[in-house]
Amino acid sequence: MFFPKEVEIIEVGPRDGLQNESMFVATEKKKELVKFLSKTGVRRIETASFVHPKAVPQMADAVEMAAFSNELGIEYIALTPNMKALGRAIECKVPQIAVFVGATETFNQKNIRASIEESLAECNLVFKKAKACNLKIRAYVSMGFSCPYEGNVSYEQVKRVVEHFEKNGADEISVGDTNGQANPRIVYERFSRLKDDFPNIEFVAHFHDTNHFAYANVVAALQAGISKFDSSIAGLGGCPFSPGATGNVSTEGLVKLFDDMKIETGIHQDALHEASQFAKSLFM
Numbered sequence: 001m002f003f004p005k006e007v008e009i010i011e012v013g014p015r016d017g018l019q020n021e022s023m024f025v026a027t028e029k030k031k032e033l034v035k036f037l038s039k040t041g042v043r044r045i046e047t048a049s050f051v052h053p054k055a056v057p058q059m060a061d062a063v064e065m066a067a068f069s070n071e072l073g074i075e076y077i078a079l080t081p082n083m084k085a086l087g088r089a090i091e092c093k094v095p096q097i098a099v100f101v102g103a104t105e106t107f108n109q110k111n112i113r114a115s116i117e118e119s120l121a122e123c124n125l126v127f128k129k130a131k132a133c134n135l136k137i138r139a140y141v142s143m144g145f146s147c148p149y150e151g152n153v154s155y156e157q158v159k160r161v162v163e164h165f166e167k168n169g170a171d172e173i174s175v176g177d178t179n180g181q182a183n184p185r186i187v188y189e190r191f192s193r194l195k196d197d198f199p200n201i202e203f204v205a206h207f208h209d210t211n212h213f214a215y216a217n218v219v220a221a222l223q224a225g226i227s228k229f230d231s232s233i234a235g236l237g238g239c240p241f242s243p244g245a246t247g248n249v250s251t252e253g254l255v256k257l258f259d260d261m262k263i264e265t266g267i268h269q270d271a272l273h274e275a276s277q278f279a280k281s282l283f284m
Contacts, residue, residue, distance in 0.1 A: 006264035007227045008044075010204065011037055011251055013279065014065070015046040015079060017236030019058050025282055027061040031068045033282070036275035037233060038074050041267040042251070045069075046098065048078040050085035066092035077138055081112065086126050090133055097130055098174075099123050100140035101164075103157045106149035107142060107178075120164045127168040137172075139165040140206070144175040145182035145190065155193055162198060172202040174230055177217065180210025184220035191224035206230040207249045208237065214249035215257055229254060233272075234279035252276045 014034050018025055034047050047069045053060035062078065069076040070093055077096040080086040089097055101119045102108035108116050123139070130137050141161045146152050158175065165173050175194070177187070187205070194203055205221040205228070207214040218229060232248035255267045 002223050002225070003261060003263060004222070004227050006266070007222075007229060007258060009042060009251060009254055009258075009265050009267060010044045010046065010077075010228065010230050011040075011042045011233060012046040012206075012230045012248060013037070013233035013236050013251065015049050015059070015077075016230070017232035017234075017248060017279075019049065019056050020237060021058060021283070023283065024058060027064055029282055030061070030065060033233070033275070033279055034065070034069065034074075035072065036271075036278050038072050040271040040275055041265075043266065044075045044077060044096070046077040046079070047074075048076070048094070050078060050080050050088045063088065063092055066094055080126065080130075082122050083125050083129065086129055090129075090135075094135070096136040096138060097126075098138040098140060099126055100142055101161050102142040102147075103153050103161055104143050104147040104150045107147050110149070111142065116161070120161070123164065124168055127170070131169055137170050138204075139170040139173045141165075141173060141175045142178045144206075145177050145186055146179060148179050155190060158190065158194070159197065162194060162201070166198055166201055170201070172204055172228070174204035174206045176206035176230075177208055177214075178206075180208035180214070182207070182217055183211075183213055184216045187217045187220040188224050191221050191226050195225050202228065204228040204230055209235065209247060209249050215253065218249065218254065218257065234276045236279060250276075 048062040048065040049059035050062045077098050078089050078094040080089045080097040144158050205226045207217045231251040231254045233251045235247040235250035237248035252272050255265050258265050
């Protein structure tokens with residue numbers, strides 16, 4: 001088996017973790033969560049989303065969260081699905097942006113109300129403007145393994161989106177098991193093929209724990225050569241447009257797994273425990 005010396009864990013709880021929660025979390029509480037996370041040693045945190053507040057009300061305070069992230073001086077990521085969102089992010093001096101496109105037409109229509117082709121065309125414009133502003137670009141492929149509407153997702157469906165992202169200059173590509181139905185075999189095979197076909201791309205694995213396979217899937221991705229993983233504090237998360245999807249793989253669980261395997265994360269378990277307890281208290 002392959003055991004790298006170190007991995008990077010990207011914390012997505014303040015955005016991807018909270019976006020599916022029906023109860024609005026006060027902005028000041030979100031700031032506290034980000035502050036807790038900033039003390040754990042995690043290198044990057046996804047803290048804001050400039051989606052339309054009618055689509056995801058939980059993210060309506062993106063401008064304030066970006067300003068707070070700037071004050072903390074952390075390396076953070078903000079979701080910018082279109083040119084209007086990117087413009088707001090640039091005004092807020094966001095250092096890293098993220099875009100997302102679904103691998104299946106049905107999910108993409110429900111999630112973005114656009115076809116894959118239309119979404120990729122929008123990404124062309126977003127990437128070009130972001131590059132001109134020297135922003136780092138993270139690109140998400142949603143439904144990278146299966147889809148609640150279309151079933152199994154083929155490698156070719158994922159490759160189509162990845163090819164477009166690579167062509168337009170994505171700095172890293174996060175492939176998501178958005179509805180948490182992947183298993184270790186497909187994870188290993190898919191990431192192995194992606195790394196063979198796109199050797200210059202930095203891939204990130206993004207797992208949800210719907211079937212409680214997430215940690216096994218992490219190890220499978222590790223064996224395929226993946227060394228970057230998204231996770232969410234306290235396992236918060238889900239997807240508003242993926243029925244039945246549960247939370248992301250938890251950051252504290254992932255850090256413990258890697259620590260026990262003698263793989264460095266740079267994240268401190270004691271500080272992470274405090275962040276996790278605070279995250280859980282938000283919904284008590």
